[in-house]
Amino acid sequence: MRWNQQGRWLPVVLAASVWSACGPASPPAPEPDSQGVVSAGLAELVVNGDFSGGSVAPWWSGPNTQSVVENGRLRVNVTGNPANPWDAPMGQDGIALVNGQSYTLAFTASASAPVTVRVTAQLGTAPYTAPLDQRITLDGTPRAFSFPFTSNLGTTAGQVTFQLGGAGAFSAFLDNVSLSTGGGGGGGPLGMTSGFYVDPDSNPAVWVRNNGWDSRAAGIQSAIASKAGAKWFGNWSGDIASAVSSYVTAADAADKLPVLVAYNIPGRDCGSHSGGGAGSPEAYRTWISAFVTGLGNRPAVVIIEPDAVAQLDCLPDDTERNTRLGLLRYATEQLRDRAPNTWAYLDGGNAGWIAADTMAQRLESAGARNIRGFALNVSNYYLTSASTAYGAAVNSALNTRYAYTRPFVVDTSRNGNGHNGDWCNPAGRKLGALSQAGGGAEMLLWVKVPGDSDGNCGIAPNTPAGTFSPDIATRLISGT
Template sequence: MQLRQQMGWVPFVLAASLVAACGPSSSEILAPETTGVQAAELVELVVNGNFDNGQTAPWWSGPNTQSAVENGRLRVNVTGGTANPWDAPMGQDNIVLANGQAYTLTFTASATANVTVRATVQLGAAPYTAPLDQNITLDGTARTFTFPFTSNLATAAGQVTFQVGGRGAFSLFLDNVSLTTSGGGNPGGGPVAMTSGFYVDPNSNPAVWVRNNGGDSRASRIQASIASKPGARWFGNWSGDITAAVSSFVGAADTVDKLPVLVAYNIPGRDCGSHSGGGAGSPEAYRAWISAFVTGLGSRPAIVIIEPDAVAQLDCLPNDTERQTRLGLLRYATEQLRDRAPNTWAYLDGGNANWIGADTMAQRLESAGVRNIRGFALNVSNFYTTAQSTTYGTSVNSALSSRYGYTKPFVVDTSRNGNGHNGEWCNPGGRRLGVTSQVGGGAELLLWVKVPGDSDGNCGIAPNTPAGTFSPDLAIRLIDGT
């Protein structure tokens, strides 16, 4: 698949001149069909997060901090002479957290100095395990921060903390502090809590290559570092009977009590006709295909990534009619998953950290139906670090919040981001495997979505390896970071 970054394309937030040239206005293109769609009810866990009553309770001030309500917000005066962020904490106790449950922490903050402080949701006693641990940079401008995460704790002794030591003397200002359970339509901890871990695909391209090449000196390393790790299986027009293919994969995972990750990759005009071009032959064929895909899921636990590149590549479609058609197909996919796959967490692909501006991406995701499903996916088949992807995801959520009044959890593809991005997207050298699939880690989930060792196309350090074909040389380079 292709993840373009700097192609000089016109952003999909259409300028007036482009509207005049192309027809319908951007508002017509971007307006989602949301009739009958209701955001999941959120449960607020923070007490007195807006300080409207003029009181600080139940917020506490720890060593080296003093708090008071000033002009409708909390002012936290921090003394100097501390070495570590936790030497000057403040926060709120008795936060109930459920293992596997998704949450969103949101707050508005500023400071009287340019400082970096730490925001956590954590266990309130040793070992202070923190499902959310974020450093934020503040100055005199009040900004809203939004951090989705999934708890790996089951406790009634959680805390929300702001740890502000080690930065000298200054004042921190807080307002609209909120910790909510995230929407998405799945009760409790969803499919993560229903299973005992992520599924390792025994028939992934790396696993098949290892079985067929046991005498190759590279086989044991590829088995240990890639083929034995949980990752996604991609489904498209090569999958044959899609209901049977999906059902077989999800059923195999369910038999061993593991959580499968699937990628639906069959949108018409896929990959702008480039290395991974193809897809369903018509809108009608796609609707039938994605409906059959969802039938294969049934009520079994699963994670689904919806159509990598399809939202970000709206720009390459030739006219507004085709862009509107694609958005309608993506909305249809989200509606099918929402209505017919009750134990699936679905994530609509949202590009990567250096492709589409966060505000534009938020508009596109809203138009494509992200409010119908669990959230969005970032960095699929790309190389940006988890930190870069998390920063971008937080910015997208800030735009979703300010424009539409909600935020969504997101996941990050870490399959090849161990060395970060070097400016190339197609089989670049010097990349490395990232952390394996897990809950939390900055996003709701970190996942191996791209299969490490599968080629991006006839390009880069694999000029003769077609897209989706496994290369042991690519795999070893990712293991070694060469």
């Protein structure tokens, strides 16, 4: 085998044959059809992922790595001082991937020193397309990682790699490595929980508790307060690490999946109804880092900064636009590296706002490739069908320009009657489909809290943004 200048491992047939002779044989790979798509193979694609037999094969080591099975797990020693992640690789070849198929790469890992390393599921030859490309942080505590993804290629020449260079000399420890089919609706945090979490202290729930005498309370409790939705976190949340930790801890104790919204970007909402946010870029980095600290390893879904990408146009110059994009990239990197059981989605506007190819460029610049995907229609009213068509167009542009796609989620909290051309407390809107996996997108979610005002406008001219209005809520229930 040899390592090329692009940092990709090129297999040599002879070496692969030696491994097959010395260790467990790889399962026969399915043949691609006339369109180059591989039919579905075995559920488990990795061979010898638990290293229980004491053999390393068919895992290979590359430059600057030496692998040995020790105490039932793989120890990979990184030698020298390799500059780049791909300068110290190890992995397994012969992975068959199906275009459009969902997978989950899972493993347990630790290291002899705190390091950040790269993990991929990728094509083993040029152009080395990587449907999964993650960076993770390791230390002395063994942790379970799980990364669902959808393959955007069909091949029998895929590979799983752990790229360990760029962090000096250390030892990485791997066990229970698995690449299995599935992941979209049943893997990741969805597969770790028994459903979505209902916030017991949402604005509608608090209003119902405080106004049980009101004739509208029973209907709001039944249709809204008892349903799963997102909790928004911003500069009103106090100690953000503690606030986030308390919320995800409660959800975890109930075996439910919480949905959180990070909403504190400087210059939030272009200074409009929901204006505010962190006072400086430095303050935001501190805040979002603490937000991620609160998540820890517990399962969660996070929507990153509604409107922040779409509203780049309201910023006065390229310097401020680039500053915002840098902050969003930082947020995606923090979530990628420090919240292994969180699916994070960068807000991507809505179907009637930014052209799909432009949004694709912005999502790439804001770090969408670092995380699970993007979110659409947050706090808006477009029908799910319009949002899914827009999401497909964004993914087409991402694939054309950058050779990857991402799953997306759609906010259905208020889209039951579609969009009427207005966005600020318009009349005649209605609750949409409940939070669920699938439904046309990866998930349909109630991201905006139904009944919370968009601002002093529309049918609630005297209700500030984020304040619950029982009148808005009852109109959403009836669709009037």
